[in-house]
Amino acid sequence: MNWGHKIIIVFAVFAAGMLTLVTKSMRTKIDMVTQDYYGEELKYQQVIDGKQNAAGLSAPIMVAQPEEGIMITYPRELLGKTINGRLTFYRPSDAGKDIHLSLQPDPSGHQLINRQLFIKGQYRMKVQWTINDQPFYQEQPIHIH
Structure with a gap:
């Protein structure tokens, strides 16, 4: 050759x-993080203010994984107050597996979420709420096992 x-x-x-x-x-x-990324960027000042307000609480929102499901524990300042907000579990690997819930703490400040809603793996928990028109925002990674 x-x-x-x-x-x-x-x-x-x-x-x-x-x-x-x-x-x-x-x-x-x-998958994009959000379909309306431009609109979300314009609202980002609310996220910045929300993070600052959430940092002023006595404790962050805590996540535990008992056998029953995913337990969200809210700070004591939120007990007994009217909370309007949403809880988002963002799945980076597949936007179709994101979970969106409303904040519904019980009188003791806990919210139990059914484990069957989740697939094992990495999520980013985003909690956004308002109290008396004051925004709050917290974000943290969690691994569902």
């Missing part, structure tokens, strides 16, 4: 490799 044939074989292998890479990259699913 002469050197001309070897060059053609190298180019053919290179072209086949490039086509394989392009095909695989076209089939890869990429």
Whole structure:
């Protein structure tokens, strides 16, 4: 085999490799963090204010994983107050597996979430609420096992 044939074989292998890479990259699913990223960016000042307000509480919102499910424990300042807010469990690997719930603490400041809603793996818990028109925001990673 002469050197001309070897060059053609190298180019053919290179072209086949490039086509394989392009095909695989076209089939890869990429989820955005949010579909309305521009609108969320405009509201980000509320998140900054919410983080500052949440830092002023006596304790952060705590997450535990007993056998019954996922237990959310709210700070004592929130007990007995009217809370409007939402709890989001963001799944970075698949936006279709995100979980959105409303904040519904019991009188003792706990909220139990059914474990069946979750798939084992990494989530980012985002808690956003208001009390007397004052925004609060907390975010933390959790691993469901």
